[in-house]
Amino acid sequence: MPKKGKEKNTKNKAKHSKLMNRKINKQRDEKELRKQRLKAIIKKSKEVEK
Template identity: 65%
Template sequence: MPKKTKQKNTKNKAKHTKLLQRKLNKERAEKEATKARRKAIVQKANEAKKSDDC
């Protein structure tokens, strides 16, 4: 039985590669944005906690 993976693109390899790279870069950018948002939220919470302690 053949392995169940993505279909191979044999016709337009350059275009296919370009599209896959665009997709991966988009996912990376979203991941970085989420990480930055979470970091900002944590930092804001820590500042609020510090101000409550004083």
């Protein structure tokens, strides 16, 4: 049977999901930035070779 009264633990769950989303977005941004830097380095090295 469902419990009566306020729901248990909803604030912690919301906070946790917020923090996890922040972490995931940060990792995604860092990964994208790394790709861009690598592409720039490769492009620059190709220009130097010519």
